[in-house]
Amino acid sequence: MTKTPFVHLHTHSEYSLLDGACRVKDMVRKAAALEMPAVALTDHGVMYGAIHFYEAAKDAGVKPIIGCEVYVARGSRSERSGKPGDASHLTLLARDQTGYKNLLKIVTAGHLEGYYYKPRVDREVLGAHSEGIIALSGCLGGEVAKYVVADQDESAMRAIGEFQEIFGADNYFLEIQDHGLPAQRKVNEFLVNASTQTGAPLVATNDVHYLNADDADPHGLLLCIQTGATINDPGRFKYDAREYYFKSGEEMQRLFGAYPGAIERTVEIAERCNLDFTFGRAMLPDLAIPGGLDPEEYLTQQAWAGLDVRYPNASAEIRERMEYELRTIIECGFAKYLLIVQDFATFARESRILAGVRGSAAGSLVCYCLGITSVDPIFHRLTFERFLNPERKQMPDVDFDFQDDRRGEVIEYVSRKYGEDHVAQIVTFGTLAARAAIRDAGRAMEIPLSEVDRVAKMIPTMPIGTTISEALKANPDLRTVYDSDASLRALIDMARKLEGISRHSSTHAAGVIVAQEPLVEHVPPVSYTHLTLPTIYSA
Numbered sequence: 001m002t003k004t005p006f007v008h009l010h011t012h013s014e015y016s017l018l019d020g021a022c023r024v025k026d027m028v029r030k031a032a033a034l035e036m037p038a039v040a041l042t043d044h045g046v047m048y049g050a051i052h053f054y055e056a057a058k059d060a061g062v063k064p065i066i067g068c069e070v071y072v073a074r075g076s077r078s079e080r081s082g083k084p085g086d087a088s089h090l091t092l093l094a095r096d097q098t099g100y101k102n103l104l105k106i107v108t109a110g111h112l113e114g115y116y117y118k119p120r121v122d123r124e125v126l127g128a129h130s131e132g133i134i135a136l137s138g139c140l141g142g143e144v145a146k147y148v149v150a151d152q153d154e155s156a157m158r159a160i161g162e163f164q165e166i167f168g169a170d171n172y173f174l175e176i177q178d179h180g181l182p183a184q185r186k187v188n189e190f191l192v193n194a195s196t197q198t199g200a201p202l203v204a205t206n207d208v209h210y211l212n213a214d215d216a217d218p219h220g221l222l223l224c225i226q227t228g229a230t231i232n233d234p235g236r237f238k239y240d241a242r243e244y245y246f247k248s249g250e251e252m253q254r255l256f257g258a259y260p261g262a263i264e265r266t267v268e269i270a271e272r273c274n275l276d277f278t279f280g281r282a283m284l285p286d287l288a289i290p291g292g293l294d295p296e297e298y299l300t301q302q303a304w305a306g307l308d309v310r311y312p313n314a315s316a317e318i319r320e321r322m323e324y325e326l327r328t329i330i331e332c333g334f335a336k337y338l339l340i341v342q343d344f345a346t347f348a349r350e351s352r353i354l355a356g357v358r359g360s361a362a363g364s365l366v367c368y369c370l371g372i373t374s375v376d377p378i379f380h381r382l383t384f385e386r387f388l389n390p391e392r393k394q395m396p397d398v399d400f401d402f403q404d405d406r407r408g409e410v411i412e413y414v415s416r417k418y419g420e421d422h423v424a425q426i427v428t429f430g431t432l433a434a435r436a437a438i439r440d441a442g443r444a445m446e447i448p449l450s451e452v453d454r455v456a457k458m459i460p461t462m463p464i465g466t467t468i469s470e471a472l473k474a475n476p477d478l479r480t481v482y483d484s485d486a487s488l489r490a491l492i493d494m495a496r497k498l499e500g501i502s503r504h505s506s507t508h509a510a511g512v513i514v515a516q517e518p519l520v521e522h523v524p525p526v527s528y529t530h531l532t533l534p535t536i537y538s539a
Contacts, residue, residue: 003035004249006263007270009065009136010091010175010205011041011246014501015048018226021210021219021501024053027246028060030211034248038063038270042091045071045119047107047524048427048505054277065273066100067093068107070121072143077114077122084117088143090126090163091136091175091205095273099132107524127166134269135167136175137191137200139207140183144174148190149183156190160198173203173269176262178255179243192259203265204256209244216242218497224444225498231445283516284336285418287343295336299366300326302342306369310376318365318378325366328390340514341398342370347413354403355410360387361398372398401510411512421518426511429502434459434468436503437495447491455481455488468496 012020013027020043031039039062041053050066057064071087073079094100106129110119137144137160147156164172174191178184195202210219220238221231229236247255249263256262289298303326311318329335348355349371361367362375363382377384388396402410415423432440435456442452458478459471472479472492482489515522 004253004263005037005267006204006249006252007036007038007040007065007266008206008208008246009040009042009067009093009203009266009269010069010139010177011039011208012043012069013041013049013053015046016043016209017502017504018222019044019209021215021222021498022208022246023211023501024049025056025060026211027208028053028057028062028064030246031057031062032060036062036249037267038065038273040065040067040093040270040273042067042069042093044069045107045110047103048429048502050524051277063270063273064275065093065270066103066275067091068103069138070106070110071118072126073114073116073120073122075122077109077120077125080116082116085141087116087118087120088146089138089141090143091138093134093136093269093273094275095132095134095171096275097132099134100275101521102129102132104520104522104524105129108520111524123162123166130167130171133167134171134173134272135163136173136203136205137163138175139177140181140187142175144191144194145183145187148187153190157194157198160194160200164198164200169199172200173265174200175205176202176256176259177205177207179207179239179241181241188259201265202259202262203269204252204259204262205266206247206252207244208246209239211246213242213245215245215497218494219244221441221444221494222498222501225440225503229444283522284340285422285514285516287336287339289339295339296330299329299335299339299370302339303366303369306371307365310369311378321365321378321384322369325364325384325388328384328388329366332388332390334388334396337395338366338370338372338398341400342372343417344410344414345370345372345400348402348410351406351409353406353409356401357398358401359397359399361396363387364396367398407510414512414514418514419518421520422516423512423514424519426508426513427505428508428511430504430506432498432501432503434466434471434495434499435461437468437499438491441495441498442491445491445494447487451488452491455491468492468499 011022011027013022013024014020028039039057041049043049045068047068054064054066069089069091072090074082074086092103092106094103106121106125109125110121114120114122139145143159144156147159174195176188176191191202194200210216223237224231227237253263287295289295293301303322307314307322329338345355357373362373363377363384364387365377365384367373368377411425438456438459439452458475459468460466472482482492
């Protein structure tokens, strides 16, 4: 049977933390299985998963469309008033590299300038960075839909006109959805008429928050974990339908076949979105090198000077190794990288900040002579190739440890030297590991704590990464509980659905990224922070 051509343009992965339940790889695999030519990722206010999604989609043979469902402030993004739900949703998709960079700037402004409950932007930000972006009007939380539900049709029409002006008439679409909600029928009727009056085309989307129809209950549990509610709480935050799953083209055709062009337009929009990334480039900042030397010349000069200090009577064998290491480092293009590392190692040493390098860098004679490491690789017979193999040409890893109470001084130094907008700490994600999934699910399901604790303790913590499914195979007692107790079987099944999903983001304890250009040109922020440095997604 011929598949109905359709592309999902409005999806939320696990990176819409504790709201989206689609694992990125599973989502793109389902798109491929349904023979969809492309799929978009539009997480709430963030672009955590952009690179993960891009690579997974490419591997699955599906075109990745990178986007974001941003929050638009009612007025100015600088205003700090109103309720959490006052900001409206707007779906943005990057058409190309220009659009991607503008999307980065929009999301950055939302986090660092407009954060109030949510990372909010406003029309000023959207207007300044609209080039290369396609905008969809959003779900029931979108501005146009909110006005329609409130019987403010004139305001809805005005908003449509404003967004058409911001993004261009060819780049703004009216998003029709149908999850079986009465409010959506009212909005869709308005959008059909508005499309005729304004020329803004209709496009059919499903507000995807989980992968399959039977994932509605685990998703509801995920929302309980987010809000601290329980599944039996009548006032808990929940979705009023069970239709927020990754539907096939045929399912979407049945829902929207009566809207001419709404299905076909998803493919047309996907064809207009062509964003390609180039990986493997080292976009390192420029260095102030004395004497007009280039990084390779300066590294060579510094290394030989250090050799004279470390080995006053260096043998021919040691000098040959130095020549070999320098030649390899320069040919691989890592001279500038080592000079940057040498710089902050020198700062730490001169500032009496305790520091040490662990790992393969200890095998480099060049690193030893530059003062980066303090372990003699010749005396300890350490090999250079573990640090840098000329056949692989991967970025070498100099893994520094600084004393905890003074690590911030090193980060501040690097920030001052290269520019605050060029330096940031990277993000890390906490996930629902096996035991945590059991405990969180049990609390939300109102299962007695003693029972939840009993099940959780049956799951081994070693080896790290043991899954619930693996524990069921390995532990006969857990298997017996699963087979004999319906309540605990439901708990374990729910936990298996949620296991491994990202639960929260935080600042990585040590990872720092430094770039030649301002970071906003390459990566988005992931959370508002009161620190000088923004926390960013490391690309």
